[in-house]
Amino acid sequence: MSMDDLKRQAAARALEQVQDGMKLGLGTGSTAKHFVELLGERVKAGLKVVGVPTSEATRADAERCGVPLTTLEDVDRLDLTVDGADEVDPHLELIKGGGGALLREKIVAAASDRMIVIADDSKWVDALGRFPLPIEVIPFGLGATRRAIEAAFAQNGVSGPMDIRKTKDGHVFVTDGGHWIIDARLGRIPDPPKLAASLNSIPGVVEHGLFIGLARTVVLAGAQGIRVVDRP
Numbered sequence: 001m002s003m004d005d006l007k008r009q010a011a012a013r014a015l016e017q018v019q020d021g022m023k024l025g026l027g028t029g030s031t032a033k034h035f036v037e038l039l040g041e042r043v044k045a046g047l048k049v050v051g052v053p054t055s056e057a058t059r060a061d062a063e064r065c066g067v068p069l070t071t072l073e074d075v076d077r078l079d080l081t082v083d084g085a086d087e088v089d090p091h092l093e094l095i096k097g098g099g100g101a102l103l104r105e106k107i108v109a110a111a112s113d114r115m116i117v118i119a120d121d122s123k124w125v126d127a128l129g130r131f132p133l134p135i136e137v138i139p140f141g142l143g144a145t146r147r148a149i150e151a152a153f154a155q156n157g158v159s160g161p162m163d164i165r166k167t168k169d170g171h172v173f174v175t176d177g178g179h180w181i182i183d184a185r186l187g188r189i190p191d192p193p194k195l196a197a198s199l200n201s202i203p204g205v206v207e208h209g210l211f212i213g214l215a216r217t218v219v220l221a222g223a224q225g226i227r228v229v230d231r232p
């Protein structure tokens with residue numbers, strides 16, 4: 001079975017949690033894209049839902065698949081967000097943002113009563129940090145922001161190279177919000193909630209890819225089948 005088949009299986013399992021009338025957060029990335037496509041099939045068959053997309057890419061996918069969209073101005077809360085992740089640890093803390101959508105993803109997840117993460121089981125790790133941590137920053141004053149990030153890393157016992165994310169053709173990657181991303185290769189993050197709190201307090205850091213306390217359930221698809229892990 002291909003990696004893509006596994007991602008679709010995880011998406012299909014999460015879709016079982018969707019009920020008529022729900023307001024949904026629609027994640028971003030190759031796994032979340034499967035969820036949007038499968039959701040579109042259910043909508044064509046009569047399911048009534050509305051979704052808030054977490055990126056312009058997901059907005060385009062949802063429109064193509066016929067999923068009705070809304071905004072967080074027009075609805076108070078979302079019932080459920082289904083999104084992918086770059087890493088998941090045993091406490092169900094996450095690294096997200098490999099596709100650059102972390103800011104809208106975190107806003108949408110925080111506005112949701114429940115977040116289900118869908119992933120192939122290669123995303124499950126003992127400790128977060130092997131995947132470079134995306135940190136979304138304002139381009140103004142970048143040198144000062146970088147130094148403050150380095151100081152926060154030192155306080156948290158981590159260090160590693162920090163790269164401004166580039167596109168394949170060598171241009172700086174610009175997020176949907178018009179910001180840049182620093183990818184920090186930390187290797188292992190001993191205390192993700194503490195590091196998240198440190199990064200939250202840095203002016204110039206718009207958001208970061210540590211999703212703490214947000215995922216309620218993780219659906220992992222692997223060669224041996226599907227494993228569903230709930231937050232204790």
Ligand SMILES: O=C[C@H](O)[C@H](O)[C@H](O)COP(=O)(O)O
Pocket residue numbers: 027028029030031032083084085086095096097098099100101102105
């Ligand atoms: O910014 C991107 C998102 O956080 C994605 O959900 C994450 O990168 C996982 O993407 P994929 O399902 O393609 O591995």
